[in-house]
Every structure is written in structure tokens, then in C-alpha cells.
Amino acid sequence: MMDLRQLRYFVAVARERNFTRAAHMLHIAQPxxxxxIQLLEEDLGVPLIIRKSRPIRLTEAGRxxxxQxxxxxxxxxxxxxxxxxxxLNQNSVVSIGFVASTLYGGLPSLVRKLRQHAPEVDIQLLEMVSVQQIPALKEGRIDIGFGRLRHSDPNVVGMVLREERLVVAIPKDTALAEDASPLAVAALAGQKVIVYPKEPRPGYADHVLNLLQSHDARPAEVQEVREIQTALGLVAAEAGVCIIPxxxxxxxxxxxxxLLEGEGATSPVILSHRVGDNSRYIELVKRLIEEMYAENPPWLDPAYNFVPNHASDGSPAAHLETF
Amino acid sequence: MMDLRQLRYFVAVARERNFTRAAHMLHIAQPxxxxxIQLLEEDLGVPLIIRKSRPIRLTEAGRxxxxQxxxxxxxxxxxxxxxxxxxLNQNSVVSIGFVASTLYGGLPSLVRKLRQHAPEVDIQLLEMVSVQQIPALKEGRIDIGFGRLRHSDPNVVGMVLREERLVVAIPKDTALAEDASPLAVAALAGQKVIVYPKEPRPGYADHVLNLLQSHDARPAEVQEVREIQTALGLVAAEAGVCIIPxxxxxxxxxxxxxLLEGEGATSPVILSHRVGDNSRYIELVKRLIEEMYAENPPWLDPAYNFVPNHASDGSPAAHLETF
DNA sequence: GCCTATGATACCAGAAAGGTATCGTAGCAG
DNA sequence: CTGCTACGATACCTTTCTGGTATCATAGGC
Known part of the structure; x- marks a missing residue:
């Protein structure tokens, strides 16, 4: 079974390109x-070093x-x-799981605010898709999740922060791109559609596919990719269109x-945390989010967002009623 | 010394919240x-598990x-x-080191092209700043680097792909932001300036600071941050201005x-590789880059870029003469 | 073709992991 | 409050694996 020792040893050999010298660096004998290294290669089933050459060289796999x-x-x-x-410092840790798209919304300034208001906490940020956030919350790996899928786990409470309208990304210089006006979901029928993420399911991809189906907009072809970056890259390469927040x-x-028009052409941003988690930081985060929403940041443009009224009234208790 | 075994064991205990059950899962006895786990805690000098509680709980450090x-x-x-x-597949690996900003330029489509033209290679992408690319090339950790700093290492050849003009990011609603016209570098005198990356030096931050100095534009204050994301976040938070490609x-x-105006208000994009590396993929990458540049992508807008003429003529040999 | 530097092999000693038996205690039932 | 039970810690032994020493095999420079 692989072992960190073997990694350290291999790194020394690869760096020195010489077993004897590497052994010296590691304060062990050469044999x-x-x-x-032999054990490591055997474990991997792949040779890493070309020995019949002085100085030794690494194989492709070795490199x-x-x-890594x-x-x-x-x-x-x-x-x-x-x-x-x-x-040692007895610091607290607040672990936040988030879906990538929240990086383009309020997450960065929330984190900044949180650092200001609670400099003593260690903030850990972990990108994970919505469905991964539920088990991560239950296992205590994260304390707060920012996701995009509604869920109904009795041990995790979710709160819709806002409903964000969806837009469709279209390659430039195509017929659909001649206009900047809002587009009905049904108008996407017959298009090649790119969705993400490929896994794990269910995910945002299913949200998008459901939306298309409920509007009778059957795509000509569906291509699944792993990340939004790739998806938009493919759009730019004229491989199809893609629906994003x-x-x-x-x-x-x-x-x-x-902009997409039609019933359900939105995606929520949902804050989740454990039921009964009364860490003071959960309350602080909620307060900071209200504060941030009150500042009307550009990503909260009402043309693209709908904020449930309870999320902007002054009563934190009201939030818990969202689910 | 820490060991992967200990990590595996700790993960099992943390997941099961029960030593006996975890031992079962691991096919070992409980003692x-x-x-x-005791050894692990001792090695870290930090308790990870609260045992005087059933079921056991993790400490903050343990979580x-x-x-992780x-x-x-x-x-x-x-x-x-x-x-x-x-x-096993005897695949080749092409390892590409790149600075983050090239992700917003031609790197994504270059990688796409490379995958199309050479589906048999494993493309490895590693973000690293320009100065890290030189040793990484020499040690064989990467085969190609896309960086932003000129260098003069005899074993590494660099080739300027283009000179990209610099822009200054300014908080909205400030005096400098009232105009969208190009700005002279000297006009930044007295501003609070945010530069990145903080380390390692020398880096792009020094390029920017040199530019300011050579135009006698002494900033009121210089703040160094680790990444461009943070830098722009700080600009948005009105902490100062920031110069970016x-x-x-x-x-x-x-x-x-x-847009910045003035002598040297540009940043090159430089392709580097080992001298004498005659892998066919290096040549392929150069050919694909030429092809890509010929397609006039939006990030190559001549308003923002200057392409040295040898990079657009048909002769690959000319490239090698750039340094 | 010989010499030297350097890696592989053989074999032994000591450290460290794992197993068995048993003890101590948190949490709960009554 | 008391005793029971589940479960983790401790003690001690066995087995495995790592590291050391001595020696052999060979790539590459002269």
C-alpha cells in the first residue's frame, strides 16, 4: 500500500537523479x-525510473x-x-461549501465581511456541488453550504437567499445571437445544448434539462461536460448553447x-446548515448576508434576481421558515 | 512522521465516530x-478527538x-x-505550466486544439507563476511554460507570443472612473495601488512597480496580495487601483x-521550453498557436495587443530567434 | 577494454505494526 | 444512585517491515 515515505523517497531520487546522493539527503543508506522505489513501482505496476542510463532518467509516468x-x-x-x-490557538473554523457560480455572486464579499467581523475564525472554502453539501454538512465537514438545488433532508435546513434568472449563452454570429432581447425557453427547441456538471447526479444539469422538458423544448443533442468553464468554452467554439445563472x-x-423567459427559468441560491447548529457564526453569516443584500451589489440587479421578501425583512427568525 | 496509513485510519474513525466499528471497516483490531490515532495526535501535537463523550466527537482541529x-x-x-x-498505455504527457491570466487568453482554446490534434497525449495543466516555470522546465516537471516575465536562462528558450496592453482597474464611482479613455501611467501617482502576486519574487508585481517608477508615478501606498482575484476584490471594495493585463x-x-498609455505599459505573453527539446508536441503547439492567432480571437483585439511580426509569418524557425 | 561511480542483491538487526487479553469509564436503565 | 453495557485504553506478545552492512553487476568515460 502506498505510503508518504515512498513519495518522499521518490521525490528525492527524482530531484537528485542519483540514488546514492538522494539516500544521503534522506539520511538513510542507498540499498x-x-x-x-522498487516497491513503489511494483505497487503502481509501472516503471518510474530508467536505470540503464547515467545519470538516471524518469519515464513519462515517472515525470x-x-x-504530483x-x-x-x-x-x-x-x-x-x-x-x-x-x-494550538483554539481558533474556531467555519467551513463553507459552495458551488462555483456563487464565486461570481456574493460569496467573495461575504467572506471578506466575515473575516472583518470575526478575524479569529479560520475560514475554509471548499468548492462542491449542491448534492455533496448535504452529506458534508451532516458529517461536519462543512458548517455552511451555498448551493443551487432544493433538498428536504430533515437534518439540514435550507434557506432561499434569492432566485437568480437564467441566461442562455449563444455563440456569436449565429441567428439566435442577433438579438439581445429575452428569449422564451421554448425557443431553444432543436438547439444543441451543453449542460454541466456531468456528475454527480442529480445536479444543476438536471435542473436545466427539466426546465427544457417542462417547456417542451426538446434539444437536438445534449452534451455533458464537467465544468461551466468548459461548457462556455464549447459555446465559444460553436458547439451549442448553454444555460447558466x-x-x-x-x-x-x-x-x-x-435572458431566458418562462416559468421556472431561474435558479435559487440556497444557504444550508445543520438543524440545531447554534454556532454564533451561522447567525453572523445570515446577518452579513442581509447587510450585503441591503447594499444592492451589482450581481443583485433586480433585472436578474428575485429576492424572497422574508430575506430582506429585519427578522432573522423568518428565514428558518423558508423550508 | 506522518503516514498515509494514519490518514486512512483517522478518516475511518471520523466517519464512523466509533473506534471499534472503524477498526472493523479497516480489517484490523481496535487497539x-x-x-x-494517538501517534497521529502526538505527531501533530494537537488532540483531534474528544473521547470522553459517547459517541466520540471531533475537536475543531479534528474537523x-x-x-483535508x-x-x-x-x-x-x-x-x-x-x-x-x-x-500502461505508454501515453505521452505534455505538461503545461501557465500563469493564471493566460486562462483568459488563448490557453483554453490552445488546449482544446491540442486535444483534438493529439488525442493520445495526456495534457497536464499546472498553474505557476513565471519564475517557477524556469526550474520546472529544467527539472522536467513541465514541458511548456506560458509566462509573463522575460528571462535569460541558457537552458530555456523563450518566445514572445504577443505584447498585451495593460489596463488599470479602478473602483466605480471615483474620480478616475468617470472617464473610459486611456490613462497615462503618470496619472496614477498618489493612488493606492494593489499588486499581485506577493510571492515568489521577482514576479508580475515587480513588473508593475517598475513601470510606475519609470514613469515617476509614486503610489501613495502599495498593498501586496496573493492573487489577482483578491486584488480585484479589493479594488471593488475601494481599497485602491490595480494594474492588470x-x-x-x-x-x-x-x-x-x-487602458494604460505610456512606454512599456504592456506585459508580454511568453512561451518557454527546454533548449534542445525536440518533442514533436512542442512544434505542434507552436503550429496551433499560429493557427489560433490567425483566427483573430477576441482576446487578440489589436486595440489591446501587439503581435511581433515573426509570430505571424509562416516560418517556425524565426520564433527561436526572439531571444 | 579497463576503471570507477553507482545501482542491485543478500542477509541480518531493530523498530514498528498488529493481535489477544484485560481494565477503566461514559451513559443509560431502573 | 447504582449497576450494566458498550467501548476505548493499556499491557504484552508476535509478525512484519524498514534500515544497515557487505558485496556484486554494469554504464560510461578514458
Whole structure:
């Protein structure tokens, strides 16, 4: 079974391009080092080093493994340092899971506000899709989730912060892109459609596919990709159209966007947390979100968003009634 | 010394919230499991688990460690899978290091083209700043670098693909933002300036600071941050102005941009590779870049870019003469 | 073709992991 | 409040694995 020791050893060998010298750096003798590398190669079932050459060289697989091993070792060190810091300073940690699109909405300024108002907490940000957020909340891996899918888990409470209108991304210089006016969902019938994320299901892709189906807009072809970046890249490459939340328009300016019109052509932004989690930071986050919404940031443009009235009244208790 | 075994054991305990059950899952007896967790805590110098409670709970540090351990273990599996795939299929790997801003330029479509023209290669993308690309090239960790700083290492050849004009990001609703016309560099004297990245030096931050100095535009205050995202966030929060390559304008639309005018108010995009690396993929990449430039993509708008003539003539050999 | 630097192999010693038996205690039932 | 039970810690032994020493095999420069 693979082991961090083997990674450290391999990195030393790859860096030095010499077993003897690497063994020296590691403060061990050369034969055990040779053996550990052999074990590693055996475990992977792939040779990493070309030995019949002086100085030794890495195979293609070895080069890849070297690069990745460096990253993993760096990550482990970060992890140790972060854990020690939190453990020794008795700092609190607030772990926030979020879907990528919230990066183009209020998340950055929320995090900034949170750091200002609670400098003593360690804020951990983890990108994860909506369905991953529920188990992550229950296991305590995150404390707060910002997602885009409604759920009904009895142990997790969700609160709709806003409903964001959807836009369709269209390749420039096509018929649909001649107009900037809002477009009915039904008008997408017969188009090649690109959806994301491919997995895990159910996800935002299904939300989009449901929307199309409920408007009898059967696409000519559906292509699934892993991320919104890729999806928009494909739109730019004229591979089809793609439906995204309006705030994500910022990601690319080389495609054309049109607002979608029709029943359900929105996507909610949902804040979730554990039922009965009475950490003071949950309340603080809710208060900061209200504050932020009251400031009318550009991504909250009423042309593209609908904010449920309870989210803007002064009573935090009202939020909990959303589900 | 920390060990992947300990991570796996800790993850099992954290997930099960029960040592005995976790030991079962791991196919070992409970006492060794307890001991490994103790060793782990000792190594970190931080308690991870609150045992005087049934079921056991994680400390704050433990929660953080759990989350990160999951990520590390996932990363290790990915690494094994990728290495096996490359090793067994004898696929080639082309490793590309790039600075973040090229993501807003031609990198995505170059990668797409490369995948189309050479589906048998594994393309690895690694974000790294310009100065990190030189050692990464020499150690073989990457084969191609897209950076923004000129260098003069005898073992690495660089080729200027284009000179991109710089723009200054200005908070909305300030005096400088009232106009959209080009701005002289000297006009930035006395402004609070935000630069990135903080490290490693020398980097793009120094390029910007040199530019200001050479135009006698002494800033009132310089703040260094780690990434362009943060820098633009601070601009949006009215903490100052920030100079970025024009293609990065797409990143945020809630700040105001003005083109910079003046000697040297550009930033090159430089392709680097090892001297004497005659992999056919290097040539392919150069050909694809030429092809791409010939298509006049939106990020190559001549209002914002200057392409050296040798990069658009038909002769690949000319490129090598750039340095 | 020889010499040297360097990696592999063989084999032994010590450290560390895992197993079994047993003890101590949190949490709950009554 | 008391005793029971589930479950983690401790003690101690066995097995496995890592590291060390001695020695052999070979790539590459002269």
C-alpha cells in the first residue's frame, strides 16, 4: 500500500537523479532507498525510473508521478500546519461549501465581511456541488453550504437567499445571437445544448434539462461536460448553447447572452446548515448576508434576481421558515 | 512522521465516530487503531478527538484535519490512477505550466486544439507563476511554460507570443472612473495601488512597480496580495487601483477599467521550453498557436495587443530567434 | 577494454505494526 | 444512585517491515 515515505523517497531520487546522493539527503543508506522505489513501482505496476542510463532518467509516468507527488507532499504539510494552528490557538473554523457560480455572486464579499467581523475564525472554502453539501454538512465537514438545488433532508435546513434568472449563452454570429432581447425557453427547441456538471447526479444539469422538458423544448443533442468553464468554452467554439445563472455571464465575454423567459427559468441560491447548529457564526453569516443584500451589489440587479421578501425583512427568525 | 496509513485510519474513525466499528471497516483490531490515532495526535501535537463523550466527537482541529485528509487521500488516488494510465498505455504527457491570466487568453482554446490534434497525449495543466516555470522546465516537471516575465536562462528558450496592453482597474464611482479613455501611467501617482502576486519574487508585481517608477508615478501606498482575484476584490471594495493585463478584465465587471498609455505599459505573453527539446508536441503547439492567432480571437483585439511580426509569418524557425 | 561511480542483491538487526487479553469509564436503565 | 453495557485504553506478545552492512553487476568515460 502506498505510503508518504515512498513519495518522499521518490521525490528525492527524482530531484537528485542519483540514488546514492538522494539516500544521503534522506539520511538513510542507498540499498533501502532502492528497495522502497522498487516497491513503489511494483505497487503502481509501472516503471518510474530508467536505470540503464547515467545519470538516471524518469519515464513519462515517472515525470507525472514526480510532479504530483510534490503537490501531495505540499498539501500534507499545509494540512499539518493548519491543523496545528487551529489546535494550538483554539481558533474556531467555519467551513463553507459552495458551488462555483456563487464565486461570481456574493460569496467573495461575504467572506471578506466575515473575516472583518470575526478575524479569529479560520475560514475554509471548499468548492462542491449542491448534492455533496448535504452529506458534508451532516458529517461536519462543512458548517455552511451555498448551493443551487432544493433538498428536504430533515437534518439540514435550507434557506432561499434569492432566485437568480437564467441566461442562455449563444455563440456569436449565429441567428439566435442577433438579438439581445429575452428569449422564451421554448425557443431553444432543436438547439444543441451543453449542460454541466456531468456528475454527480442529480445536479444543476438536471435542473436545466427539466426546465427544457417542462417547456417542451426538446434539444437536438445534449452534451455533458464537467465544468461551466468548459461548457462556455464549447459555446465559444460553436458547439451549442448553454444555460447558466446570469451572474456567471462575467466568465466569458466572447459569447452572446440572452435572458431566458418562462416559468421556472431561474435558479435559487440556497444557504444550508445543520438543524440545531447554534454556532454564533451561522447567525453572523445570515446577518452579513442581509447587510450585503441591503447594499444592492451589482450581481443583485433586480433585472436578474428575485429576492424572497422574508430575506430582506429585519427578522432573522423568518428565514428558518423558508423550508 | 506522518503516514498515509494514519490518514486512512483517522478518516475511518471520523466517519464512523466509533473506534471499534472503524477498526472493523479497516480489517484490523481496535487497539492498534487507537494507538495509531494517538501517534497521529502526538505527531501533530494537537488532540483531534474528544473521547470522553459517547459517541466520540471531533475537536475543531479534528474537523479541519478530517476534511483535508479526505482531500489528500482523494488526490493520492487520482495520482495513482493517472500514473498507471500513462505508464500502461505508454501515453505521452505534455505538461503545461501557465500563469493564471493566460486562462483568459488563448490557453483554453490552445488546449482544446491540442486535444483534438493529439488525442493520445495526456495534457497536464499546472498553474505557476513565471519564475517557477524556469526550474520546472529544467527539472522536467513541465514541458511548456506560458509566462509573463522575460528571462535569460541558457537552458530555456523563450518566445514572445504577443505584447498585451495593460489596463488599470479602478473602483466605480471615483474620480478616475468617470472617464473610459486611456490613462497615462503618470496619472496614477498618489493612488493606492494593489499588486499581485506577493510571492515568489521577482514576479508580475515587480513588473508593475517598475513601470510606475519609470514613469515617476509614486503610489501613495502599495498593498501586496496573493492573487489577482483578491486584488480585484479589493479594488471593488475601494481599497485602491490595480494594474492588470487587459484580457483579465473579464474577471470582474463591477470595477471600471481604463487602458494604460505610456512606454512599456504592456506585459508580454511568453512561451518557454527546454533548449534542445525536440518533442514533436512542442512544434505542434507552436503550429496551433499560429493557427489560433490567425483566427483573430477576441482576446487578440489589436486595440489591446501587439503581435511581433515573426509570430505571424509562416516560418517556425524565426520564433527561436526572439531571444 | 579497463576503471570507477553507482545501482542491485543478500542477509541480518531493530523498530514498528498488529493481535489477544484485560481494565477503566461514559451513559443509560431502573 | 447504582449497576450494566458498550467501548476505548493499556499491557504484552508476535509478525512484519524498514534500515544497515557487505558485496556484486554494469554504464560510461578514458
Amino acid at each position: 533501502p532507498l532502492s528497495r522502497q 507525472l508521478f514526480y510532479e 507527488a510534490l503537490q501531495v507532499l505540499g498539501r500534507v504539510e499545509q494540512m499539518q500546519a493548519a491543523t496545528r494552528r487551529v489546535g 446570469s451572474s456567471a455571464r462575467q466568465m466569458r465575454s466572447d459569447v452572446h447572452y440572452r | 492498534p487503531l487507537s494507538r495509531q 479541519l484535519f478530517y476534511e 485528509a479526505l482531500q489528500v487521500l482523494g488526490r493520492v488516488e487520482q495520482m495513482q490512477a493517472a500514473t498507471r494510465r500513462v505508464g 487587459s484580457s483579465a478584465r473579464q474577471m470582474r465587471s463591477d470595477v471600471h477599467y481604463r
